Amino acid sequence: MHRSASFIMLYKVILNLLLAGFLSNLNFAYAQYEKTPWTGTPKLLSGAFKDSSGQAVTAESLKGKKVVMNFWATWCAPCKEELPTLQVFSDLQDPSKTVVLTVNVKEPPSRALRFMQNNQITLPLIPDPQGEWAKHFGVKVFPTTLLVAPSGQIQWRIVGEVDWSAQTPQSWLDSLR
Numbered sequence: 001m002h003r004s005a006s007f008i009m010l011y012k013v014i015l016n017l018l019l020a021g022f023l024s025n026l027n028f029a030y031a032q033y034e035k036t037p038w039t040g041t042p043k044l045l046s047g048a049f050k051d052s053s054g055q056a057v058t059a060e061s062l063k064g065k066k067v068v069m070n071f072w073a074t075w076c077a078p079c080k081e082e083l084p085t086l087q088v089f090s091d092l093q094d095p096s097k098t099v100v101l102t103v104n105v106k107e108p109p110s111r112a113l114r115f116m117q118n119n120q121i122t123l124p125l126i127p128d129p130q131g132e133w134a135k136h137f138g139v140k141v142f143p144t145t146l147l148v149a150p151s152g153q154i155q156w157r158i159v160g161e162v163d164w165s166a167q168t169p170q171s172w173l174d175s176l177r
Contacts, residue, residue: 034159034160044060047059051101066148083119085164093112104125142149
């Protein structure tokens with residue numbers, strides 16, 4: 001009986017170690033993000049962007065809307081994973097209240113457009129081939145997303161991949177005032 005109890009105890013310890021190892025690996029299977037309050041300058045969204053179709057997107061045209069501005073590149077694997085979920089997120093929003101913009105950084109616009117077309121992503125694309133807008137907003141890691149309140153105030157910076165089809169990002173958007 002003693003030997004059998006020891007075997008069962010050892011079996012339970014091994015199973016628990018295997019389970020703990022499996023669960024800890026799950027944390028690494030999903031990308032992490034960091035959401036922090038905006039502390040950089042400018043505090044207000046300003047300037048004008050030209051999207052890939054040549055249409056101007058101005059701070060004035062965005063005023064009164066919540067803006068999700070995502071900085072990405074085609075060489076960035078987490079960006080390529082995130083963009084389809086951002087498309088789903090955008091499709092669920094009221095376009096009169098929320099705008100989702102994608103800013104492709106330091107790449108030829110044709111490469112970004114080809115990626116978006118091949119992946120059925122119809123979000124507005126703002127080419128940033130020289131990285132000027134990324135620099136303006138202090139973006140150094142991809143993907144990075146800025147959440148902008150209807151007043152034009154940048155409120156949050158999210159660095160890293162987000163599953164935008166989950167409930168948490170919707171609560172972030174809902175909290176923008």
